Amino acid sequence: MPGFQKQKYLIDFTLSALLRRKGKNTALVLVYALVVFVLASVLFFTQALRREAALVLAGAPEIVVQRLTAGRHDLIPESYADAIRNIRGVSDVSPRLWGYYYDPVFGANFTLLVPQEFPYGRGNIVIGQGVAEVSRSSIDNILPFWTHEGRLTSFKIAEIFSSDSQLISADLILISEPDFRSLFGLAEGVATNLVLTVKNAKERPIVAAKIKKLLPDTRPIIRDEILRTYDSLFNWRSGILLVVLAGAGLAFIIFAWDKATGLSAEERREIGILKAIGWETSDVILMKFWEGGIISLTSFLSGVLLAYVHVFFTSSFLFEPVLKGWAVIYPEFKLVPFVDAFHIATLFFLTVVPYTLATIVPAWRAAIVDPDAVLRT
Amino acid sequence: MIELIDTRKVFNVGKPNEFTAVHDVSLCIPSSRVTVLKGPSGSGKTTLLSLVGCMARPTSGRIMLSSVRLHSPLWEFSGGEVSSLPERFLTEIRRHTFGFIFQQYHLIRGLSALENVMLPAYPRGEPYGILKRRAMALLDQFGIGGKAASRMEWLSGGEAQRLAIARALINDPQAIIADEPTAHLDSRLSEELMAILLGLRDQGKTVIIASHDPIVCDSQRVDGVVELRDGRVVSTT
Ligand SMILES: Nc1ncnc2c1ncn2[C@@H]1O[C@H](COP(=O)(O)OP(=O)(O)OP(=O)(O)O)[C@@H](O)[C@H]1O
Ligand SMILES: [Mg+2]
Numbered sequence: 085m086p087g088f089q090k091q092k093y094l095i096d097f098t099l100s101a102l103l104r105r106k107g108k109n110t111a112l113v114l115v116y117a118l119v120v121f122v123l124a125s126v127l128f129f130t131q132a133l134r135r136e137a138a139l140v141l142a143g144a145p146e147i148v149v150q151r152l153t154a155g156r157h158d159l160i161p162e163s164y165a166d167a168i169r170n171i172r173g174v175s176d177v178s179p180r181l182w183g184y185y186y187d188p189v190f191g192a193n194f195t196l197l198v199p200q201e202f203p204y205g206r207g208n209i210v211i212g213q214g215v216a217e218v219s220r221s222s223i224d225n226i227l228p229f230w231t232h233e234g235r236l237t238s239f240k241i242a243e244i245f246s247s248d249s250q251l252i253s254a255d256l257i258l259i260s261e262p263d264f265r266s267l268f269g270l271a272e273g274v275a276t277n278l279v280l281t282v283k284n285a286k287e288r289p290i291v292a293a294k295i296k297k298l299l300p301d302t303r304p305i306i307r308d309e310i311l312r313t314y315d316s317l318f319n320w321r322s323g324i325l326l327v328v329l330a331g332a333g334l335a336f337i338i339f340a341w342d343k344a345t346g347l348s349a350e351e352r353r354e355i356g357i358l359k360a361i362g363w364e365t366s367d368v369i370l371m372k373f374w375e376g377g378i379i380s381l382t383s384f385l386s387g388v389l390l391a392y393v394h395v396f397f398t399s400s401f402l403f404e405p406v407l408k409g410w411a412v413i414y415p416e417f418k419l420v421p422f423v424d425a426f427h428i429a430t431l432f433f434l435t436v437v438p439y440t441l442a443t444i445v446p447a448w449r450a451a452i453v454d455p456d457a458v459l460r461t
Numbered sequence: 462m463i464e465l466i467d468t469r470k471v472f473n474v475g476k477p478n479e480f481t482a483v484h485d486v487s488l489c490i491p492s493s494r495v496t497v498l499k500g501p502s503g504s505g506k507t508t509l510l511s512l513v514g515c516m517a518r519p520t521s522g523r524i525m526l527s528s529v530r531l532h533s534p535l536w537e538f539s540g541g542e543v544s545s546l547p548e549r550f551l552t553e554i555r556r557h558t559f560g561f562i563f564q565q566y567h568l569i570r571g572l573s574a575l576e577n578v579m580l581p582a583y584p585r586g587e588p589y590g591i592l593k594r595r596a597m598a599l600l601d602q603f604g605i606g607g608k609a610a611s612r613m614e615w616l617s618g619g620e621a622q623r624l625a626i627a628r629a630l631i632n633d634p635q636a637i638i639a640d641e642p643t644a645h646l647d648s649r650l651s652e653e654l655m656a657i658l659l660g661l662r663d664q665g666k667t668v669i670i671a672s673h674d675p676i677v678c679d680s681q682r683v684d685g686v687v688e689l690r691d692g693r694v695v696s697t698t
Contacts, residue, residue: 087586088586089586089587089588089589090583090584090585090586091586092589093583093584093586093589094583097580097583100571100572100576101571103571104570104571350570354569356567357567357568357569358580360516360561360563360567361556361561361567361580361581361628362552362555362556362581362584362632363552363581363583363584364548364549364552364553364584365548365552366549367583367584454516454517455516455517455555456507456508456511456516456517460507
């Protein structure tokens with residue numbers, strides 16, 4: 085098939101042309117790959133974080149009821165649960181105890197939580213993988229804690245759990261109810277908040293409204309609303325990155341424009357010769373199309389690959405200062421690899437396609453000159 | 462046979478620096494003969510060559526290729542006027558009909574001798590094996606088969622010249638066009654080149670040379686000399 089063989093000839097010629105201008109093309113690929121790397125890193129990172137949050141919230145209760153005192157989150161009496169239990173649509177209410185503990189030794193914040201059922205009894209704790217790594221401890225080790233009175237107490241690590249989501253296991257410690265109360269000095273009969281099970285999603289806002297009416301000093305929070313808050317939080321964080329993104333995009337445009345307007349004298353001469361020895365304008369353009377495509381694809385693939393390694397294997401070390409204000413706990417915040425095909429496609433169409441077109445324009449301009457020009461150089 | 466009828470070429474039409482390089486030239490260039498375009502510098506030799514070789518279009522007048530036959534999947538050309546054809550067809554006729562030997566050779570640096578020879582045939586997309594064999598045969602014919610893999614810039618002046626001739630022949634054209642082919646050659650190499658060009662004529666090719674070199678113009682073995690002055694034909698012999 086002549087058409088296929090012709091493309092093969094053109095690609096061969098392109099490859100040897102690229103090798104002939106090794107220095108220039110290597111620099112080109114480097115800059116290009118760097119731009120793709122930054123863009124892809126931002127995409128991968130925000131995307132994986134978003135998914136992480138969704139995982140966390142999937143296990144969260146449908147409605148959480150907090151008590152407010154003077155507009156601040158306060159402890160809630162467990163007796164409130166009885167009143168709520170009678171509301172139609174509520175299938176379960178239980179008090180939940182949780183709080184934060186700052187560990188001065190490790191300089192980290194832990195989340196302490198009393199689970200529904202704690203199988204180990206007093207004096208034991210279950211810690212997340214992340215906590216174990218920070219405190220460099222393993223099962224049966226003892227972890228020291230300062231009580232609210234300033235006394236030193238300690239718990240034995242009965243289990244270390246890991247989770248799909250790094251966010252969950254990173255800073256979580258499970259503890260028994262009596263230990264929790266004595267550690268933080270919480271009286272019997274109060275809880276941090278109440279968690280409700282409301283199976284019917286449509287009933288959730290109605291239940292929330294009823295609670296608000298029945299117990300005016302409470303604030304019911306529906307999970308779907310948290311989800312929205314998280315979403316906007318991530319959007320805000322991506323907003324910062326958007327600036328980075330815009331910068332990278334701008335650099336790319338300038339770079340592609342430079343490429344589009346600049347064709348070295350050597351390249352012009354070559355195009356003239358090709359025309360004069362019988363190549364059509366379309367052959368020259370096709371050849372340049374392959375050239376742009378090869379450079380573009382090489383850079384794109386290496387940029388994306390590097391970004392993947394950066395985000396999922398090196399914990400996005402370049403972004404750390406921007407993205408992780410919320411906890412000191414993540415010494416090594418490994419996101420679970422997750423890539424959205426749609427985003428890759430978008431990135432592809434925003435880089436490879438315009439770049440390839442940009443390489444064609446100058447070639448076309450050089451190729452439409454009359455071939456007899458070469459007789460006079 | 463190539464026929465020019467009242468052919469005129471004007472550069473920069475309508476601008477203050479408008480310049481008529483070829484004035485209403487009517488001329489017949491016979492097939493399978495060596496024709497030399499002779500004349501002082503600036504007399505319009507190169508311009509006329511580019512018109513004959515379908516590199517440029519005349520401002521007015523007609524150029525006829527009578528003995529050219531071309532079949533391609535999309536169109537067919539069986540001789541006639543070429544000056545009004547669209548660019549694509551003109552390129553195709555040029556590729557099939559003419560082989561060019563440029564004054565500066567215009568070989569592509571960084572490519573091997575073999576690749577340089579094969580280059581004009583790439584758009585035709587024929588199988589690699591066949592094309593390579595033909596290219597090698599040409600290199601051998603001009604005694605540079607041993608340099609096939611050498612990069613073009615390592616060749617000597619004479620070798621580069623012969624490489625340029627081999628490239629001009631790769632698409633087996635009916636006509637060879639050479640612009641000042643001896644300008645960079647000493648007299649021995651010039652004689653050698655003339656021998657090659659005359660040999661091509663003996664194989665039936667039409668050879669058109671622009672030159673003011675006496676070795677070319679005064680050679681007893683060329684078939685016709687067209688003398689130009691200020692874009693006009695002053696004599697034909
Ligand atoms: N693109 C152009 N624009 C304007 N003038 C041109 C152009 N090309 C050629 N000319 C002019 O046309 C005239 C004829 O040029 P041409 O190159 O055909 O001469 P020539 O006979 O080949 O000369 P030489 O022996 O020096 O190669 C010259 O005066 C040249 O300046
Ligand atoms: Mg000239």
